[in-house]
Amino acid sequence: MHSSSDPSAMSLDPRPAPDLPLTPHRSSPTPTRRTAKLGLLLALASAVAFGGSGTAAKPLIEAGLSPTHTVWLRVAGAALVLLPVAWKHRDAVLRRPGLLIGFGLLAVAGVQACYFAAISRIPVGVALLIEYLGPPLLLAYVRLVQRRPVSRRAMAGAGVAVAGLALVVEVWHGLSFDPIGVLFALGAACCQVGYFVLADAGREGERPVDPLAVSAYGLLIGAILLTTFARPWNADWSLLAHSVTMNGHHLPALVPALWMILVATVLAYLTGVVSVQYLSPPVAGVVANLEAVVATVLAWVLLGEHLGTPQLAGGALVLAGAFAAQSAAATKH
Known part of the structure; x- marks a missing residue:
């Protein structure tokens, strides 16, 4: 999200989902121990890179740059760097234009704008933890809109995540954080649902789109x-x-x-996409969950945003619930 906080981790920074193969036209080879280690290192690098987006953006916002201009700088700068990738995959524009426009609108512009607006009003760690309600919201979409069954384990994970959110925002104090900032963070989580739905749609049908193209054009259209x-x-x-x-x-x-x-967007996207080639979807998703931890720690150390015991406990529940919901859905799929 990034925002942010990579799709594969239900972090709202818009990155290709972990169950998308790098090349949709062929199946990925069975990972060996060596390639699995390489994939793990790349996934860790992606989580760390995405986790630093809010910490890097907040000083610019506090210096006077508006959240919308900050997110524009991030997305437009990354889109400019990834223009060669977009040119290489230019055929995707003719094959799936609706997919690319939707991805740019929700997964890039929507997620990042809401996340940056949120961190301008509430701590970075709190904003990203709220954003991790994306997995429960995605389950609700699958169950209520797509009318597909959802496992009890996934539903339990969603419940744990919602309970964790109550601790993060300290609802017993009537929201100890700015309610508008909380709403922006929830908006980022909602846009993340669109990210997952569209990212999954990119590999379906007779005209699948390479995740690299989805990322590059998503950033370009978002810009x-x-x-x-x-x-x-x-x-x-x-x-x-x-x-x-x-x-x-x-x-x-x-x-x-x-x-x-360069780091929190371009490097984060590229390492996240390539890591999927070497890791199974559940493993990639678990590693990506570290983004929220990295963001909270970096904000604590570099911005002095200290979270109390209830927020830390709630954050652990949000991550545990998101992980349970995500891994249950991945296993079933």
Whole structure:
């Protein structure tokens, strides 16, 4: 989400889902121990990279760059870097235009805009933990909209995640965090449902689309959509020539900006997609769940956003519930 927080982990940063093969036209080979280790390292790198998106973005927002301009900078910068990938897979535009537009609208623009709006009002860790309600919401979509059966284990995991959310936001205090920020985080979780549905649709039918193409064009279309909404020409981009404050320390604004584009988006996407080639979907999904942990720890260390015991306990329940729901659904599939 990223936002964010990679799809494969139900993190709302829009990345290809872990059950998508890198090349849809052929099945992935059975992973050996060596390739599995490589896939694990790539998946870990992706989770760490995605987890740093909010920590890199928040100093820019606090320096005066609006959340919409910040997310535009992230998406547009990543889309520019991935233009060669989009050109290589340009045939995807003719084969599945609706899929790419929907992915750009929900999985990129929607997720990232809601997530960045959320972190401008509530702590990064809290926003990402709320975003991890994506798995329970996805189960609700499958059960109520698609009318498909859902296992009891998955339903139990969804219930645990919702209980964890109550602890994260401390509902007994009438929401100890900004309610609007919480709503934005929930919006990111809802957009994540669209991400999973569209990512799964990309490999179905007679005209499957390579996940690399979905990622590249999703970012490109998301950047175009965000341009009309964010109006970046009205932003004060001179802020990037000055310094920002991160937990009391000053650093050039270009440092978190470039980190957000190159590491938290481009590197995170590419390593996440390639890791799927070497790992089974359940393993890739479990590793991606570390994104929320990484984001919370980085925000704690670099931004000084300390969470209390109830938030930490609630976060553990959210992650445990999301993992249970996701692994149950993956096993059944």
